Amino acid sequence: MTDITPIRRALISVSDKTGLVELGQALAARGVELLSTGGSAGMLREAGLAVKDVADITGFPEMMDGRVKTLHPKVHGGLLALRENPEHVAAMEEHGIGPIDLLVVNLYPFEETVAKGADYDTCIENIDIGGPAMIRAAAKNHGDVAVVVDGTDYSALLDQMEANDGATTLAFRKSLAQTAYARTAAYDAAVSTWMAGAIGEETPRRRAVAGELKQTLRYGENSHQQAAFYTDGSGRPGVATARQLQGKELSYNNINDTDAAFELVxxxxxxxxxACAIIKHANPCGVAVGATLVEAYQKAFDCDRTSAFGGIVALNQPLDGETAKKIVEIFTEVVIAPGASEEAKEIFSAKKNLRLLLTDGLPDPKVAITAYKQVAGGLLVQDKDVGYVGLDDLKVVTKKAPDAQELADLLFAWKVAKHVKSNAIVYVKGGATVGVGAGQMSRLDSANVAAAKAERMAAELGMSESPAKGSAVASDAFFPFADGLLEAAAAGGTCVIQPGGSMRDEEVIKAADEAGLAMVFTGMRHFRH
Known part of the structure; x- marks a missing residue:
């Protein structure tokens, strides 16, 4: 492979024409011969540039609604020929194939077409064939050919040519080739994933996963781990699509916790x-609703003031000035919200390290997306937990039925428990968490932890008794024994929501009746590991 390769002839065929004219002008100024197709050729000509149509080179017109235009030996031979191989050079001379030193191609907007909800036939028509074929050919022959698949690389290409008198280095072409193969892989992943859904294939034999780099991170969960942040192209509102208005660069743990907070709220x-959710280490330390946003924040903060320090705050409505004033009273890592008032932005601007993320919307908690978890040698793939329980889904299993306020708190607690690491026990009173027990190895331990946190809340707020007194209690999975339920009753819980389904359900129901509890079954659990 030659290190320095001059660019004398370029083939340009792009769907996204942003920056096309400027690139063409820069190449033409260096004496590069321009080949092009369709709309790209037309735009370059309108800019006064000399362009040869690929159809004139191949001797075949574009046909079949543009499906066939670059699939020809005079194109692929020009991309694939090894310039230092005498047999390749002889074949080029014999068949009138000119070398192509630069390929600039971006693909039909398949992902965008799917995102717009287009029908099956329209999506099929937006699957690019010639583009990926040319990209793969040029990338394979990166020893001689530079391939650009993203407009963000135009300036880097021109900088290379400026530094090397119209040529590119092998190292640069290798980098472009890697990007090119990643792009075609992501494109094929998008097509295969869409098609699996379109034909109802829930567990396709092969599954492709792709992402686009959003941010290189300083490190991962710990300083000795390398990490990066990629977007998946779904456009789901959240930390991946948010605009960061201020603050330090997000860390790996910030991103993970912010996602957990925003999905919960x-x-x-x-x-x-x-509504407000405050998260620490991917678990909620306080969640509440209120008449105002500042009230919701204060109630969430009061649940566990100690853990809220250095936490992540997520809001379901735009941040206002009054709430911003309360938030900045303590150290907070990240605030994420659908929007923010100018007053709120001004208040936050005094806290330079506080990250403010705006999403312009909320993710739909009822829309399933695919969730992945890596294990040694493989991937676990499942739908995101979008299970929903409403009043009509609840089954009262005790002699005592919950009243209207208890039902409201039970459903609130159930929503929160869905987002607490298992085993999860959540105490709720008046539309706010008052104790959260997360990630314990037994349900009894989680009930103990939640009760202890409620006692600490009482001490911090100067309350005369634990706020768990008179609370609604949620368990993310069934009680295998009555001990966890009785611990919740001892803490002051008056009603319980749980999935049911244990071999000892009758024993647990009997214990609830004897303790004077109301209990409802959901028939659905929310394990979260």
């Missing part, structure tokens, strides 16, 4: 009122 429809 999205469970609460903003049309029904303000």
């Amino acid at each position: 999205s469970e609460f429809d903003p049309e029904n009122g303000p």
Whole structure:
């Protein structure tokens, strides 16, 4: 392979024409011969540039609605020929094939077409064939050919040519080739994933996963781990699509915790009122609804003031000035919200390290997306937990039925428990968590932890008794024994929501009746590992 390779002839065929004219002008100024197709050729000509149509080179017109235009030996031979191989050079001379030193191609907008909800036939027509074929050919022959698949690389290409008198280095071409193969892989992944869904194939034999680099991170969960952040192209509102208005660069743990916070707060429809979730280490330390956003924040903060320090705050409505004033009273890592008032932005601007992320929307908690977890030698793939339980889904199994306020708190607690690491026990009173027990190895331990946190809340707020007294209690999975349930009753819980389904359900129901509890079954669990 030759290190320095001059660019004398370029083939340009792009769907996204952003920056096309400027690139063509820069190449032409260096004496590069321009070949092109269709709309790309037309735009370059309108800019006054000399362009040869690929159809004139191949001797075949574009046909079949543009499906066939570059699939020809005079194109692929020009891309694939090894310039230092005498047999390749002889074949080029014999068949009138000119070398192509630069390929600039971006693909039909398949992902965008799918995102717009286009029908099956329209999506099929937006699957590019000639583009990926040319890209793969040029990338394979990166010893002689530079391939650019993203407009963000135009300036780097021109800088290379400026530095090397119209040529590119092998190292640069290798980098472009890697990017090119990643792009075609991501494109094929998008097509195969869409098609699996379109034909109802829930577990395709092969599954492709792709992402686009959003941010190189300083490190991962710990300083000795390398890490990076990629977007998946779904456009789901959240940390991956948010605009960061201020603050330090997000860390790996910031991103993970912010996602957990925003997905949790999205469970609460903003049309029904303000909600706030405060997260620490991917677990909620306080969640609440309120008449105002600042009230929701204060109630969430009061649940566990100690853990809230250095936490992540997620809001289901735009951040206002009054709430911003309360948030900045303590150290907070990240605030994520659908929007923010100018007053709130001004207040936050005094806290330079506080990250403010705006999403312009909430993720739909009822829309399933694919979730991945890596294990040694493989991937676990499942639908995101979008299980929903409403009043009509609840089955009262005790002699005592919950009243209206208890039902409201039970459903609130159930939404929160869905986002707490298992085993999960959540105490709720008046639309706010008052104790959260997360990630314990037994349900009894989680009930103990949640009760202890409620006692600490009472001490911090100067309350005369634990706020768990009179609370609604949620368990993310069934009680295998009555001990966890009785611990919740001892803490002051008056009603319980749980999936049911244990071999000892009757024993647990009997214990609830004897303790004077109301209990409902959901028939659905929310394990979260």
